[in-house]
Amino acid sequence: AHWLTTAVPLILVAPLLAEMLHLPSTVMPVLMLALAIATPLLSLLGAVCVALTVGMRRSGMLLALLVLPLYVPVLIYAAQAGLPFLAPLLLLGAGLALALVLVPLACAAALRISIS
Numbered sequence: 001a002h003w004l005t006t007a008v009p010l011i012l013v014a015p016l017l018a019e020m021l022h023l024p025s026t027v028m029p030v031l032m033l034a035l036a037i038a039t040p041l042l043s044l045l046g047a048v049c050v051a052l053t054v055g056m057r058r059s060g061m062l063l064a065l066l067v068l069p070l071y072v073p074v075l076i077y078a079a080q081a082g083l084p085f086l087a088p089l090l091l092l093g094a095g096l097a098l099a100l101v102l103v104p105l106a107c108a109a110a111l112r113i114s115i116s
Contacts, residue, residue, distance in 0.1 A: 002047075007039035030085045037092040038078040044099040045070045051110035 014035055018028060049066040053059035074095065080088040 003040050003043045007035070007043065010039065011035045027082065030081050030089070033089060034078045034081040034085075034092065037089065037096055038074055041074050041092065041096045041099055042071060044096075044103040045074070048103055048106045048110065051107040051114070054111065055114035 011032065014031060015028060018031055023031065046067055049063055049070070052066060053063050056062065074092065077088040077091050077095075081092075
């Protein structure tokens with residue numbers, strides 16, 4: 001639900017914003033694919049960090065410190081998806097596949113720890 005309300009509108013508006021910034025039309029499919037792969041990965045990484053800090057007071061700063069090192073590689077690979085775009089997109093796809101498998105387990109473990 002989080003990804004649908006935050007990332008899908010961004011993905012839908014991205015072609016318009018890319019046209020306003022005079023992005024070449026040959027790069028538009030790469031932009032859309034990079035957004036479609038990177039945004040769920042960012043949401044999944046954020047879910048793990050939120051699960052780790054769910055029971056703490058004033059967890060905002062801790063959440064920022066936890067999530068920033070996880071977000072930076074995703075943002076770097078998404079930004080590298082330019083004309084030689086295959087390698088960064090494959091790395092993002094591998095990260096997404098890994099996150100889809102491991103994030104539910106990590107969230108369950110973190111929530112189990114916060115309850116006890």
